[in-house]
Amino acid sequence: MNDTNELHIEGLTKSYGAGEPVLRELGLTVPAGALTAVLGPSGCGKTTLLRIVAGFLRADAGTVRLGDRLLSGPGVHLPPERRRIGIVPQEGALFPHLTVARNVAFGLTGTDRAERRRRTEEMLELVGLAGYGDRMPHELSGGQQQRVALARALAPKPQLVLLDEPFNALDSALRTGVRSDVRAALCATGATAVLVTHDQQEALSTADLVAVVRDGQVAQCASPQDLYRRPADPWIxxxxxxxxxxxxxxxxxxxxxxxxxxxxxxxxxxxxxxxxxxxxxxxxxxxxxxxxxxxxxxxxxxxxxxxxxxxxxxxxxxxxxxxxxxxxxxxxxxxxxxxxxxxxxxxxxxxxxxxx
Incomplete structure (x- = not known):
């Protein structure tokens, strides 16, 4: 696996105004090619962490590295478009006026038309939606929209994929199947991925590693089995x-x-x-x-x-x-x-x- 896709976060601190820090010198390493779930209750700092890694927020202190590239640190804040990070937001957030194919191809700038078409078809096949390119987002189910959002995130071959509670809007009957499809697609591309969730079952059943965040710090990071069988403390x-x-x-x-x-x-x-x-x-x-x-x-x-x-x-x-x-x-x-x-x-x- 390519170590240039390892995410390394050290000493990350963030406050909003004069309030208490949301993140308190948080540290986390996501191995290359691994799917790591960031799990925690509401208000623990999960979303703030994701937004800093994505480049949407500036940290007060600490560093974010992706492989050998410094994305965020003292005097450094790489803008989102230069980070080579794909994002799968809640509820898909597809462009409603674009076809499925044009949604997937949206980030494929700088490539010729034939390559964009080939890559788009490859990604739609990967997520189980081959032949859906001419449809509009409103013609898809919620689960299909999430798979299109994943295809769009993976199309530019990012170093890292961030998934922000992507299954929240799905009913329980769909959630398990879509989670399995998303994991299979990530594994097929070898992508490094971070899944932010408050759903314990989702984290344990989907991720290779689970990082439990409490009060702005990683309280424990372990495999799902180790986390369940050997938690660090009674709260976890x-x-x-x-x-x-x-x-x-x-x-x-x-x-x-x-x-x-x-x-x-x-x-x-x-x-x-x-x-x-x-x-x-x-x-x-x-x-x-x-x-x-x-x-x-x-x-x-x-x-x-x-x-x-x-x-x-x-x-x-x-x-x-x-x-x-x-x-x-x-x-x-x-x-x-x-x-x-x-x-x-x-x-x-x-x-x-x-x-x-």
Whole structure:
């Protein structure tokens, strides 16, 4: 993969007026050819970060490099049109008076007509819209418009593609398919890409890396699996998925004693300790109340989703009800007593982060 397409951000700081900084010395590296999701709650600085990388905003401090080119830094602010960055905005933002083909070819300046036509047809085929060149944007579905927007962004062969919450306007039935199509197209071109989103499922299912932004800084950047299984702290654990957090004491054998019974730790602390153990709802099983190795609880709520259900259970000795993800037929009813058993290992949080 070409390292000239690696995005490297260091010490990025940005404030609006006299207010608190939106970005606080943020650092992030996006490897060449990777799709990295920037995930965070509203107001955390995601959009500000994207606009600075694109060149629409000036940073107060810090640097943005794309390969060996300095895009933004002390005394340097390359304008957007010189950055070789493609942008896929929310809702496509196609030119309504231009055909699909002319939308895609819009950024292909400086090339002859035959090359523009060839590149346009190549991009439309890549996004699954071969033969749609003569249509107008209003004749397309929302998902098709987003694929045209991606084709337009990829046509000039940019070093980097920025996707600004591009699936927000799509209904849930379309979203999964369009996400898959977009990822396949990016992989086919080898493009480096940054996807800005507040949707945890979207980030985990689409990206190679996920950078969680909190209060203007990257709190953790990891693969989706590592982020879900080994979050850096309880806030991240709860933000990227459903979490069961249990106060615990750890014995000299590395086993955590919790309200749900003993829990082995993926990375024991090396001696007696105390903290908070993280489990995921799919690590809990409903069992008979008299089964060995279980604790008892009472079912207080059931949320049924079809493919699975979230069963909420109150447990004596634990103030917060725990969520248990159940696949298949429901073995319990609301108000019923049940047993709970832990499967697998937990992660221990002791102030600075989660171990394991």
């Amino acid at each position: 654990a709860e933000f990227v998925g459903d979490a069961v957090l249990l106060p615990a004491t750890v014995d000299s054998y590395g086993t955590a004693r919790t309200a749900l019974g003993p829990v082995p730790l993926a990375t024991p602390p090396g001696g007696p300790s105390a903290g908070t153990v993280l489990l995921r709802p799919e690590q809990l099983r409903l069992t008979d109340t008299d089964s060995e190795g279980t604790v008892r609880g009472t079912v207080t709520d059931i949320c049924y989703y079809g493919h699975d259900a979230m069963v909420t259970v109150t447990v004596e000795g634990h103030d917060t009800p725990v969520g248990i993800r159940v696949a298949g037929p429901l073995p319990v009813s609301q108000g019923e007593e049940t047993g709970i058993r832990v499967v697998g290992e937990g992660s221990l949080h002791r102030g600075g982060g989660l171990r394991g």
